[in-house]
Amino acid sequence: MSKIIPNDVKWRDISPGGIITDAGNSAEFxxxxxxxxxxxxxxxxxxxxxxxxPTCPDTSIVIDEEGKRQDxxxxxxxxxxxCKQVCPFGAIExxxxxxxx
Amino acid sequence: MRERLSGxxxxxxxxxxxxxxxxxxxxxxxxxxxxxxxxxxxxxxxVTTEFVPVESEHxxxxxxxxxxxxxxxxxxxxxxxxxxxxxxxxxxxxxxxLPVTLAAVNRALSGPININNDHSDTMGARDSGWIQLYxxxxxxxxxxxxxxxxxxxxxxxxxxxxxxxxxFITSHxxxxxELIDDDKVKxxxxxxxxxxxxxxxxxxxxxxxxxxxxxxxxHKRLQAEAMRNAKKVILDVAAExxxxxxxxxxxxxxxxxEDAEVAIVVLNSTAGTAKFVVDGLRERGVKAGLxxxxxxxxxxxxxxxxxxxxxxxxxxxxxxxxxxxxxxPVFTDVTSAMxxxxxxxxxxxxxxxxxxxxxxxxxxxxxxxxxxxIVESGDIGEIYNYLGVRE
Ligand code: SF4
Ligand code: SF4
Numbered sequence: 331m332s333k334i335i336p337n338d339v340k341w342r343d344i345s346p347g348g349i350i351t352d353a354g355n356s357a358e359f360x361x362x363x364x365x366x367x368x369x370x371x372x373x374x375x376x377x378x379x380x381x382x383x384p385t386c387p388d389t390s391i392v393i394d395e396e397g398k399r400q401d402x403x404x405x406x407x408x409x410x411x412x413c414k415q416v417c418p419f420g421a422i423e424x425x426x427x428x429x430x431x
Numbered sequence: 432m433r434e435r436l437s438g439x440x441x442x443x444x445x446x447x448x449x450x451x452x453x454x455x456x457x458x459x460x461x462x463x464x465x466x467x468x469x470x471x472x473x474x475x476x477x478v479t480t481e482f483v484p485v486e487s488e489h490x491x492x493x494x495x496x497x498x499x500x501x502x503x504x505x506x507x508x509x510x511x512x513x514x515x516x517x518x519x520x521x522x523x524x525x526x527x528x529l530p531v532t533l534a535a536v537n538r539a540l541s542g543p544i545n546i547n548n549d550h551s552d553t554m555g556a557r558d559s560g561w562i563q564l565y566x567x568x569x570x571x572x573x574x575x576x577x578x579x580x581x582x583x584x585x586x587x588x589x590x591x592x593x594x595x596x597x598x599f600i601t602s603h604x605x606x607x608x609e610l611i612d613d614d615k616v617k618x619x620x621x622x623x624x625x626x627x628x629x630x631x632x633x634x635x636x637x638x639x640x641x642x643x644x645x646x647x648x649x650h651k652r653l654q655a656e657a658m659r660n661a662k663k664v665i666l667d668v669a670a671e672x673x674x675x676x677x678x679x680x681x682x683x684x685x686x687x688x689e690d691a692e693v694a695i696v697v698l699n700s701t702a703g704t705a706k707f708v709v710d711g712l713r714e715r716g717v718k719a720g721l722x723x724x725x726x727x728x729x730x731x732x733x734x735x736x737x738x739x740x741x742x743x744x745x746x747x748x749x750x751x752x753x754x755x756x757x758x759x760p761v762f763t764d765v766t767s768a769m770x771x772x773x774x775x776x777x778x779x780x781x782x783x784x785x786x787x788x789x790x791x792x793x794x795x796x797x798x799x800x801x802x803x804x805i806v807e808s809g810d811i812g813e814i815y816n817y818l819g820v821r822e
Contacts, residue, residue, distance in 0.1 A: 335646060337645050337646075339646070339649060340649070341648075341649040341650075341652035341653050341656075342653070342656075344646060344649040344650055344653055345627075345650075346528045346589060346627075346653060346657075347526060347527040347528035347529070347589070347638070347650070347654075348526070348527065348638075348639070348640060348642045348646070348647075348650045349527075349627055349636050349637065349638050349640075350636060350637035350640055351627060351634065351636050353635035353636060353637060354635075
């Protein structure tokens with residue numbers, strides 16, 4: 331029982347007491363579709379100052395091995411807009427999700 | 432080893448013999464002596480237990496849950512309002528499948544505030560997912576406590592267990608008791624080896640996460656199964672205990688039930704008084720018997736019904752009211768067990784002894800006389816009765 335508990339698990343096979351036996355699996359839980367607004371990264375304005383990165387509550391601002399900011403992790407970004415607020419260079423814009431946008 | 436101990440001291444001695452990893456407790460009458468005696472064992476180096484003196488019973492149970500989840504064998508004691516303050520955490524312990532052991536020294540629940548014995552505290556917790564054992568004497572409180580640890584920690588169970596016994600009557604009265612040797616107790620309960628625990632570096636786990644509708648129901652169903660499994664494990668542990676001590680335990684005790692025509696069902700110390708009455712009635716040729724429930728959760732449905740199917744009339748005595756206008760909790764459980772299994776047996780409810788009201792042999796005699804008149808007349812009369820209240 332070291333896998334993520336599937337949605338169709340039968341009661342005899344579920345983990346006792348609701349414990350999670352596969353530690354650190356929250357990345358498997360895609361929360362991106364909770365967003366009503368999406369942050370958009372304007373690469374031409376970005377100075378790579380990385381002030382946005384530590385403020386994201388969902389670690390959805392991806393940093394590569396060389397320490398460079400990459401695009402958002404839209405599977406987990408919940409669209410809170412904190413990163414937009416902290417960016418000193420206007421390099422993040424919030425756009426509504428869904429509809430014709 | 433013959434000793435003279437109060438019920439509280441006997442349980443504290445059982446805890447010393449087991450030497451649990453953690454005890455977290457908050458004092459409340461009449462259970463205070465359990466952690467008090469145990470704290471002296473800690474201070475005197477008789478145990479290696481981490482003793483956590485918390486600031487409330489909610490914290491006591493919370494600390495027990497945290498410790499047990501970490502992989503520690505954990506114990507506590509409480510009564511009445513203390514148990515009530517643990518309420519939320521009782522459910523967390525059972526649903527998280529953490530076999531904490533609790534000495535539940537029965538005392539009336541407020542209000543009005545009262546420090547004396549009845550069963551309104553643990554009866555309220557009867558459906559909290561804890562196994563509940565009830566004991567008549569100091570010996571049974573001690574023996575049940577030791578068995579409770581082994582029952583709760585069994586791999587098919589992993590549920591917390593309450594060892595319930597009567598406040599003052601059992602907790603404070605000093606009786607002769609047979610203690611088991613320390614090393615035998617330790618060998619009997621063995622080491623606590625949970626399959627999953629937080630302190631296991633090799634297999635890290637998360638405990639107590641949010642459980643959404645997609646999984647919650649399956650978790651509750653699995654928890655219910657553990658309670659169903661418990662009946663067999665309780666009997667297996669009792670058999671092992673009997674092999675060690677010669678003292679026999681079952682789901683309930685049947686006293687002179689073989690040919691009984693009238694019977695009383697009762698829990699805890701009142702059974703002693705009632706047995707005395709049964710003996711007197713038997714001398715007069717009356718076929719009276721008694722059932723003393725030891726295992727109340729899980730409830731021994733088929734067994735109780737089978738034991739009562741042979742009698743003509745039974746009175747179920749409750750030292751707690753359900754305030755449901757339909758009899759006490761033991762009455763409703765016993766009669767629902769009898770439905771379809773012991774049909775035709777006349778069953779009546781008596782609420783008795785609330786807030787420590789003395790229960791004399793003459794009170795119990797009245798109940799048997801009532802049963803005999805029901806058998807004679809065939810008329811059940813009033814089903815819901817109060818025994819010993821001033822009319
Ligand atoms: S919008 Fe919020 S969640 Fe999304 S990347 Fe920015 S800070 Fe993170
Ligand atoms: S704060 Fe703005 S400028 Fe700095 S790295 Fe983030 S997006 Fe780029």
